Amino acid sequence: MATGVWLAGGRGSVAVTSIVGASAIRAGLADPTGCVTELPQLRSPALPTIGDLVFGGHDPASTRLCKKAEALAAAGVLPARLVEALREELATVEPEIRPVPVAATQLETATLIAEDIAAFRFRHSLDRVVVVNVSSTEPAPAPHPAHADADVLRQALAEPGVVLPPSSLYAYAAFLSGCSYIDFTPSTGARLPALDALAHRHAVPYAGHDGKTGETLVKSVLAPMFAMRNLRVRTWSGTNLLGGGDGANLADPGANAAKSTSKQRVLGETLGYEPQGNTRIEYVDDIGDFKTAWDLITFSGFLGTSMRMEFTWHGCDSALAAPLVLDLARLTAAAHKCGRSGPLSELAFFFKDPLGTVPHALAEQWALLASFVRGLGDA
Amino acid sequence: MATGVWLAGGRGSVAVTSIVGASAIRAGLADPTGCVTELPQLRSPALPTIGDLVFGGHDPASTRLCKKAEALAAAGVLPARLVEALREELATVEPEIRPVPVAATQLETATLIAEDIAAFRFRHSLDRVVVVNVSSTEPAPAPHPAHADADVLRQALAEPGVVLPPSSLYAYAAFLSGCSYIDFTPSTGARLPALDALAHRHAVPYAGHDGKTGETLVKSVLAPMFAMRNLRVRTWSGTNLLGGGDGANLADPGANAAKSTSKQRVLGETLGYEPQGNTRIEYVDDIGDFKTAWDLITFSGFLGTSMRMEFTWHGCDSALAAPLVLDLARLTAAAHKCGRSGPLSELAFFFKDPLGTVPHALAEQWALLASFVRGLGDA
Amino acid sequence: MATGVWLAGGRGSVAVTSIVGASAIRAGLADPTGCVTELPQLRSPALPTIGDLVFGGHDPASTRLCKKAEALAAAGVLPARLVEALREELATVEPEIRPVPVAATQLETATLIAEDIAAFRFRHSLDRVVVVNVSSTEPAPAPHPAHADADVLRQALAEPGVVLPPSSLYAYAAFLSGCSYIDFTPSTGARLPALDALAHRHAVPYAGHDGKTGETLVKSVLAPMFAMRNLRVRTWSGTNLLGGGDGANLADPGANAAKSTSKQRVLGETLGYEPQGNTRIEYVDDIGDFKTAWDLITFSGFLGTSMRMEFTWHGCDSALAAPLVLDLARLTAAAHKCGRSGPLSELAFFFKDPLGTVPHALAEQWALLASFVRGLGDA
Amino acid sequence: MATGVWLAGGRGSVAVTSIVGASAIRAGLADPTGCVTELPQLRSPALPTIGDLVFGGHDPASTRLCKKAEALAAAGVLPARLVEALREELATVEPEIRPVPVAATQLETATLIAEDIAAFRFRHSLDRVVVVNVSSTEPAPAPHPAHADADVLRQALAEPGVVLPPSSLYAYAAFLSGCSYIDFTPSTGARLPALDALAHRHAVPYAGHDGKTGETLVKSVLAPMFAMRNLRVRTWSGTNLLGGGDGANLADPGANAAKSTSKQRVLGETLGYEPQGNTRIEYVDDIGDFKTAWDLITFSGFLGTSMRMEFTWHGCDSALAAPLVLDLARLTAAAHKCGRSGPLSELAFFFKDPLGTVPHALAEQWALLASFVRGLGDA
Numbered sequence A, B, C, D: 001m002a003t004g005v006w007l008a009g010g011r012g013s014v015a016v017t018s019i020v021g022a023s024a025i026r027a028g029l030a031d032p033t034g035c036v037t038e039l040p041q042l043r044s045p046a047l048p049t050i051g052d053l054v055f056g057g058h059d060p061a062s063t064r065l066c067k068k069a070e071a072l073a074a075a076g077v078l079p080a081r082l083v084e085a086l087r088e089e090l091a092t093v094e095p096e097i098r099p100v101p102v103a104a105t106q107l108e109t110a111t112l113i114a115e116d117i118a119a120f121r122f123r124h125s126l127d128r129v130v131v132v133n134v135s136s137t138e139p140a141p142a143p144h145p146a147h148a149d150a151d152v153l154r155q156a157l158a159e160p161g162v163v164l165p166p167s168s169l170y171a172y173a174a175f176l177s178g179c180s181y182i183d184f185t186p187s188t189g190a191r192l193p194a195l196d197a198l199a200h201r202h203a204v205p206y207a208g209h210d211g212k213t214g215e216t217l218v219k220s221v222l223a224p225m226f227a228m229r230n231l232r233v234r235t236w237s238g239t240n241l242l243g244g245g246d247g248a249n250l251a252d253p254g255a256n257a258a259k260s261t262s263k264q265r266v267l268g269e270t271l272g273y274e275p276q277g278n279t280r281i282e283y284v285d286d287i288g289d290f291k292t293a294w295d296l297i298t299f300s301g302f303l304g305t306s307m308r309m310e311f312t313w314h315g316c317d318s319a320l321a322a323p324l325v326l327d328l329a330r331l332t333a334a335a336h337k338c339g340r341s342g343p344l345s346e347l348a349f350f351f352k353d354p355l356g357t358v359p360h361a362l363a364e365q366w367a368l369l370a371s372f373v374r375g376l377g378d379a
């Protein structure tokens, strides 16, 4: 089941880690640690294998994949020996990561995006293609009436000017090309009524938002713990120190705000109330690709006794994200094949800010995911 | 549904916090924070109310309850105003916490224990009595052939000498008196074939072992998180600093070993393998009733990348334990009423070292508990 | 040597903790833990004793001292038994904490402040009075030409309008009254050329700025440790979570900025370069008077190896500040008696943002302080 | 000033890191980060340069230096590019690290050790040789009457049987050969009256014990901070998780005890009393050469308020130790040249368990060291 994975942001850290990792697993050079669809409970013949995945994408950057992979190795994200061993593989993917098309109107740009994807599909005789947004986080776009209606949207895109942020334009191009779409970032992506209508019209599924890889993952098990024990969380305050490409971008207040909101949502949803405290993101160049998050939680128990917990999470964001990108591509492709269209809220397990009215507690999200996988049948 | 709660260790921290707390809630002076059977999802008319609970017990110590309560208030475990307000209530319970009977044989001692419980039941016209062991942790007892068979056990108890540790003798007395039994400690309690047989013979249920209140509680959600994400935990090393009565006792290597084993079990059970690292307990008088636990977890993710997490838990053990003692008493009494006998493995949610073959992940234990409560019906 | 301590902010947490503490020590109800001038190495007959201190002050708030003390006891800052025992003492000080005078010009306000101080001095036959600013942190004032010259300043103050921020107006009134002045806050205080000139003209000493009580204290020993070991600090990022009166005020961006700058200064000064990272302050009401600070330090060692350290400081700010207020009052009064005037840079040990060109490493500041005390002679 | 550094334990992590580092610095491939004698305040022409150092030693292990260096690079202790670049240099040192001699009596063994050192000295025309013990930590030896007297010792060594532990036999051989001696480990080394007498008799200096590289370094600045602020430390409890060769050895209870005692000494010495709490060492293979230490400190301040601090130190032990080995070799050689003999207590700055009656506060040790360096003159 040859499946294309078209990466918006294909030369970024998450993208390149995903490409190297999939190649390494296919070549038998690495285990699929971190890939949840490789767990016995979730393995399914309905999914394309990791070896079935073929990569392409768009990125305005021109850094060669092998250079980026070497940089990731130097930063401790990838083992240097893998980068060495997969040099040829990377050279094969190299031409598939193309510059971002630019045209006079957004409609023309979307058409060029769609053409690139179509050519990729044809070149590799792919059964289907999943477009995955792993590009830099965008600020929230200005509201626009065309966001509400698919036909109005098409007209507006045909005019000069910016109607959709890039993440949404990728979704537009994906849906028009009959491709499913995953937003791994906190950007807008497919979260507009007009795009949702298009996904249904073209019978393709989509998933999102914002891969859950660190502090929020921990929150999604600790907050339910406090809830299940009827303990009252009073403060939950988090500090995230991060470097790397994504860190620099998040230093931008607009992008930062989108991310911080994603990160606190799990608390209100699983506790049923909003504790005091915020989540902060600080960019520290020296931290590099390994993020350090520190959270302080104060809570009161029986008869009001004050207690506290703190944790430090020291994780490599790209290494946490990449296996989930592979999982999501496999799951979304399989759902597409099964005839699912519209939002895949059953994939909430993977996201900080999931689509639909879904549980935020990790264990419940896991149960939802497991039954989703079972529902995909035996292929 | 007047329900007796007979506390072995009735003058200890957990016991007195439970008594004060139940009185405060009944008097409308405090909320039932920390009581899980008060959560909307678990509330049930099948359970006796907190106001239905009547307390008695055994303890070799002679500290008066109000003195102990004042000491707990000075240590920050109880609000001083509650202790002040409940002075009269405590004076009422005072004579119900009796000295531990001593006799020539363990059989005679058990008979005296049973007599104390029977008198208590009669005095308060109780529907049933739950015996709860919250006494000091014992070292593991020497194996004895009488542990395997109820009839051999009876004969052995009639001889001079020690056949059963105190926790098990309380279970013996409880079962012979038609009372259910809960072991909140890591001691042996009802975990002997002979005692299990007696519980079935006398048609009473029992529960245990070792209330899950701090570091292990956190482990029971974090370990499943790593498992669900297919991340490989390499090290899990824990340090527990604690003072208070229980801390002093746990400084004893025998008791300490029992506790440390309870504490690591959740890892093997939820991860499917044993990571490196141990759990240590250090007694530090100054720490008092607020325990500090520090855990370091190292794990590897995609392509072997090393990552780490650490947490510090700063909890008041008695304040965490007492509401669970109330929950357990209510649940076990209701199960008894419903005709359940033998081990209540559905109460695994409450214990570090649960009975039976049960999940160790908190969310699964919660689901088990919720269905157990539903199964109790509408009383 | 009866010494007046006139507290600007006399009803605040630091002030009331200082008053209660001094009274408790005088009454033999408490040890002078936290008072550095009670250490054998710094004890000196040249200093007024703690018992010699008499308290008065200004505050716009009208909360009674005993109410404030009770609130501090409820928050765990003061032992309730001390507040109970010192009720009468506090009633004696009560009328000495007066409302902040308001007049048509700042010169008139300063005159009213001076009159209050003079009356206090007369009432208690005080040898001298030290004015200590422990009022809320102010935003930095707008620059004004009158700040540069004492005579221009006098003229400007006589006009309507605001020339000096409150902290500086207290310094002005102090100097004109022949009183020494201490700024325990990051506000401007005496740090203006015009005020410095006045201190010299009136032959009075002054000290400041910003009591060093928590995270910065730790920095002042850790940063020199890295420097002495020739280790390269790359990142030093701090998060401070605090509640209480001061916390609420620091949530104001202006005040916050002043404080954060004070807090990072020690790094540049002791390391010789500025590592990456910032210090953040977040107000969290539930944290109350116990501040939690978390700092992450990354550094590189031999051959560039990356290492890291993190610490959590959980301190009661008022309990850390109050004994230093007593120390500073005693030291400044003694310096005044000895004929010192102008900035007392030898008191750098006590401050985040010390006056003059002084060491920022705590051990060097200690040596400076010890020789200063020796220089005060035998009274 | 060609200076030999004879490493007992010359194939261990600390030794090889020292050799690679000195070579890298000499070759201009690395900065002397971590070397304190390269700080402007301590630089002195009286010291041999890092380039003057020539390495040799003894080790029972036969791992080749370049293999060990590669292993250290894989573990993140050394940069792989340095190991690559210094391959030839390491090959030159290779034959200088010789097997540990074995003979019928300890006197004969010492003679063989001395012969190896003499040949090394001759081969490289060295001005002098410093013997540095960086071999595995030994358990404390059984007391022996010969330890008290140099002449009795010589006789006893001539008999079969074990009189001295290896570390002390190296000191014996060093002194008899006119070499100075440094014990970087907690082993006995030169700390026996008989050996001290010999050092004086042969006019050679010695230094020790136990390089201060991690948790104890931090203690040596934090404990004085609490003391200088008159804060009462109540608990200081430490946990050290370490892997690597030294970690495995320290899992041995005997060696562990020696190390733990060294580690707590600084507290009693700088605070003037012993707080509660212990220091624990746990061996965790996965931790490797990067040690994680966690310390909890509880303290009380003004009016008894309880506060707390915790820190986590995540350091690479060998990278912290190696530059100090270079510093110590240079300082001890210079002292030798200047005519110093017996214990060099002025080098306390470098050790957990320093010789003589010396300060344990780092800043005072630094002052002592600085004046020592000045005392060495201008060479």
Ligand SMILES: NC(=O)c1ccc[n+]([C@@H]2O[C@H](COP(=O)([O-])OP(=O)(O)OC[C@H]3O[C@@H](n4cnc5c(N)ncnc54)[C@H](O)[C@@H]3O)[C@@H](O)[C@H]2O)c1
Pocket: A008, A009, A010, A011, A012, A013, A014, A015, A058, A059, A060, A061, A100, A133, A134, A135, A136, A137, A138, A166, A184, A185, A186, A210, A211, A212, A213, A244, A245, A246, A249, A316, A317, A318, A320, A321
């Ligand atoms: N790594 C994680 O754990 C994680 C978790 C959740 C979300 N995310 C999100 O994933 C995204 C990628 O993270 P990263 O660490 O790889 O960042 P990165 O900065 O390394 O990569 C982003 C890439 O997107 C490219 N790009 C920018 N604008 C583009 C456009 N219009 N079209 C196509 N490509 C464009 C950039 O050139 C860059 O190569 C970010 O938005 C991040 O917030 C990451």
Ligand SMILES: NC(=O)c1ccc[n+]([C@@H]2O[C@H](COP(=O)([O-])OP(=O)(O)OC[C@H]3O[C@@H](n4cnc5c(N)ncnc54)[C@H](O)[C@@H]3O)[C@@H](O)[C@H]2O)c1
Pocket: B008, B009, B010, B011, B012, B013, B014, B015, B058, B059, B060, B061, B100, B133, B134, B135, B136, B137, B138, B166, B184, B185, B186, B210, B211, B212, B213, B244, B245, B246, B249, B316, B317, B318, B320, B321
């Ligand atoms: N507090 C928690 O979070 C928690 C969690 C799990 C388990 N536990 C267990 O609960 C038990 C009680 O803890 P605690 O903090 O109240 O301890 P505690 O020391 O305050 O109280 C124990 C009481 O048991 C009494 N006792 C001793 N031997 C007895 C006997 N033979 N019969 C009757 N009473 C006896 C003691 O006199 C004492 O009053 C301990 O075994 C502890 O390990 C507590």
Ligand SMILES: NC(=O)c1ccc[n+]([C@@H]2O[C@H](COP(=O)([O-])OP(=O)(O)OC[C@H]3O[C@@H](n4cnc5c(N)ncnc54)[C@H](O)[C@@H]3O)[C@@H](O)[C@H]2O)c1
Pocket: C008, C009, C010, C011, C012, C013, C014, C015, C058, C059, C060, C061, C100, C133, C134, C135, C136, C137, C138, C166, C184, C185, C186, C210, C211, C212, C213, C244, C245, C246, C249, C317, C318, C320, C321
């Ligand atoms: N507690 C510490 O560790 C510490 C350390 C360094 C500096 N400080 C500084 O000390 C000051 C006091 O801290 P706190 O915790 O007591 O705060 P607080 O809010 O409890 O007290 C401040 C008091 O100042 C009064 N005030 C406000 N404006 C005033 C004015 N114009 N004149 C006189 N009084 C006025 C307020 O009414 C209040 O009672 C703050 O500026 C704080 O930044 C405190």
Ligand SMILES: NC(=O)c1ccc[n+]([C@@H]2O[C@H](COP(=O)([O-])OP(=O)(O)OC[C@H]3O[C@@H](n4cnc5c(N)ncnc54)[C@H](O)[C@@H]3O)[C@@H](O)[C@H]2O)c1
Pocket: D008, D009, D010, D011, D012, D013, D014, D015, D058, D059, D060, D061, D100, D133, D134, D135, D136, D137, D138, D166, D184, D185, D186, D210, D211, D212, D213, D244, D245, D246, D249, D316, D317, D318, D320, D321
């Ligand atoms: N790394 C640090 O931060 C640090 C700090 C203080 C003390 N130390 C001490 O330094 C020593 C070395 O540490 P390491 O990490 O290099 O350990 P390591 O285990 O890597 O090296 C020790 C070496 O000593 C050798 N050896 C054993 N017995 C010997 C003998 N009788 N003669 C000569 N060599 C012998 C071993 O074969 C091994 O090669 C240890 O004693 C350690 O406790 C290290």
Ligand code: NA
Pocket: A311, A312, B310, C310, D311, D312
């Ligand atoms: Na930590």
Ligand code: NA
Pocket: A310, B311, B312, C311, C312, D310
């Ligand atoms: Na911590």
